[in-house]
Amino acid sequence: MRNQIEILLWPTDLPAGAQTIPTSQIEKLRDEETNEHLTFVGQPTLTVYFAPEDKSNGCCVVICPGGGYNILAWPKEGIELAKWFNNFGVTAVVLKYRVPRRNPDKPHWEPLQDGQRAMRLVRQNASQWNIDTSRIGLLGFSAGGHLTLMVGTQHGMDSYNPVDSADVLSSRPDFLCPIYPAYLGPNYRDDIPELGNLVKIDSDTPPTFMSVTLDDDYRGVQAGLLMSEFKRADVIAEAHIYAIGGHGYGIRPSDNPVSNWHWRLKEWMKSQGFLQISTIS
Numbered sequence: 001m002r003n004q005i006e007i008l009l010w011p012t013d014l015p016a017g018a019q020t021i022p023t024s025q026i027e028k029l030r031d032e033e034t035n036e037h038l039t040f041v042g043q044p045t046l047t048v049y050f051a052p053e054d055k056s057n058g059c060c061v062v063i064c065p066g067g068g069y070n071i072l073a074w075p076k077e078g079i080e081l082a083k084w085f086n087n088f089g090v091t092a093v094v095l096k097y098r099v100p101r102r103n104p105d106k107p108h109w110e111p112l113q114d115g116q117r118a119m120r121l122v123r124q125n126a127s128q129w130n131i132d133t134s135r136i137g138l139l140g141f142s143a144g145g146h147l148t149l150m151v152g153t154q155h156g157m158d159s160y161n162p163v164d165s166a167d168v169l170s171s172r173p174d175f176l177c178p179i180y181p182a183y184l185g186p187n188y189r190d191d192i193p194e195l196g197n198l199v200k201i202d203s204d205t206p207p208t209f210m211s212v213t214l215d216d217d218y219r220g221v222q223a224g225l226l227m228s229e230f231k232r233a234d235v236i237a238e239a240h241i242y243a244i245g246g247h248g249y250g251i252r253p254s255d256n257p258v259s260n261w262h263w264r265l266k267e268w269m270k271s272q273g274f275l276q277i278s279t280i281s
Contacts, residue, residue, distance in 0.1 A: 002050055003050060004048055004049045004050065005047070005048050005050075006045050006048075007045060008043065008045055009043075009044035009045055009046060009095075009096075009114055009117050009118060009121065010043075010044065010117065010163065011163060011164055014098075015113050015159075015160035016161060019102035019103060020102075021040070021042070021100075026040055029100065035075070036073065036074070036075060036076060037067065037071045037073060038071060038074045038096070039070075039099070039100070040099065040100065041096050041097065041099050042098065044095070044096055044097050044098055044114045044117075045096045046062075046093050046094070046096070046121060046122070047078075047079075047093065047096065048091065048092075048093050048129060049079075049082040049085070049086055049091065049092045049093070049094070050086070050091050050129070050130075051085075051086050051091045051092075051130075052086065052089075055088065055089040056091065056130050057089035057090065057276065057277045057278065058130065058132035058135060058277070058278045059089065059090045059091070059132065059135045059136075059269070059274050059275055060091045060092070060122060060126075060132075060136045061085055061090055061091075061093070061137045061138070061139050061177070062092075062093045062094075062095055062118055062119065062136070062138045062139070062173070063077075063081055063082055063092055063093065063094045063095065063139050063144075064095050064097065064111075064115065064138070064140030064144030064145075064147045065077035065078040065094070065095075065140075065141060065144050066140065066142025066143045066144040066145065066182070067142065067144075068142070068143050068182070069099060069100065069107040069108065069111060069143045070100040070101060071099055071100065072096065072097070073141070073142075073248065073250070076252065077141040077142070077144065077248075079094065080250060080252070081139070081250065082094050084262065088266065088275065089275065089277070090275070091129060091130065091131055093122055095115065095118045097111040097115065097118075097147070098110040098114055099111075107143075107183075107188065108143075108146060108150055108198075111143075111147045112150050112151065112154070112159045113159045113160045115138070115147050115148075115151040115171075116151055116155070116160070116171035117160070117166075117171075119136065119138065119155075119170070119171040119173060120166045120167055120169045120170070120171055121166050123136065123170065124165070124166040132278050134174055135174055135175075135274050136173060137173055137174055137175040137177060137269075137274065138151055138173035138175075138177070139177035139178075139179065140177070140178060140179065140181070141179045141250065142179075142180055142182045142247065142248065143183065145181025146178070146181050146183040146184065146188075148173075148177065148181070149176065149178050149184070149199060150198065151171065151173060152172070152173050152176040152205060152206050152208070153200050153201060153202075154200070155171045155172035155173075156204075158171075173206050174206055175206050175207045175208065175272065175274060176205075176208040176209070177208070177209045177210070178208070178210050179210070179211050179212070180211065180212045180216055180219060180248070181210070181219065181223070183196075184196060184199055184222040184223075184226070190219055190222075192218055193218050193222065193225070195222060195225050195226065195229070199229070201226070201230055201232070201233045201235060203233050203234060203235065205230070205233060205235045206235075207235065207236035207272060208230060208236070208237040208238070209238050209264075209268045209269075210223050210227075210238070210239040210240070211239070211240045211242070211258065211261035211265070212240075212241055212242070213241070213243065213245040213246060213247075214241060214242070214244070215243070215244050215245065216246055216247045219247075220241045223239050223241055224239070224241065226239070227239050238268050240258075240261055240264055242256065242257055242258040242261075243257075244256055244258070245257075245258030245259070
């Protein structure tokens with residue numbers, strides 16, 4: 001059985017109108033890359049971490065690492081969680097979306113294109129990857145949490161023109177997991193207790209699990225405001241707002257209760273039926 005594969009997100013060229021970064025800047029960005037951070041992504045990919053055959057239950061989670069739409073915290077907010085999901089039968093797909101920001105006024109736009117395309121490619125490959133098309137979730141950290149909410153709430157709007165047969169499929173995730181999501185305020189601000197107009201919750205918003213802390217700027221308060229929107233739209237949602245923990249911890253251990261957020265997520269996924277074993281035809 002394959003342990004993992006990597007595939008290109010786009011078959012040939014990037015979507016029409018894709019903004020480029022000067023070669024000199026790309027070279028500088030690559031010089032700044034570390035084992036923890038990817039500093040430049042020009043060709044987005046999906047890395048699929050397959051659940052072991054004897055554990056696989058058909059559920060899949062697409063993971064969007066964070067990094068302010070400028071870098072990707074690749075191991076901490078991607079690979080480590082993917083391997084954790086595999087332990088209980090979930091196939092995980094880590095999205096390497098385009099960074100750094102191409103458009104300072106709309107930093108999420110290229111990642112949104114990549115996110116919508118990722119959901120469609122996973123659906124297209126569901127049969128051969130042993131995935132149930134009714135149990136494909138999207139999880140993201142920080143900026144990736146913002147991206148998760150953008151994909152989850154704007155699936156009725158296509159951010160790019162179709163490029164192949166995958167693009168007739170739905171980009172709507174079956175559930176959302178924004179973890180310490182950033183940029184939810186007006187003009188992408190985290191320092192005010194308000195939600196911006198990009199966050200549009202309605203009755204078609206997927207069931208959602210959130211985890212955040214109150215000492216992480218106003219992100220905990222913004223999560224509380226989101227819960228009001230979920231309630232108003234009659235959307236299934238659960239939020240864990242911890243007192244302390246800060247930002248950017250992934251699933252790495254600490255003495256803070258927030259370090260167990262991923263176990264609460266597993267419980268929630270089980271309670272919603274996403275971890276039930278099914279036969280994939």
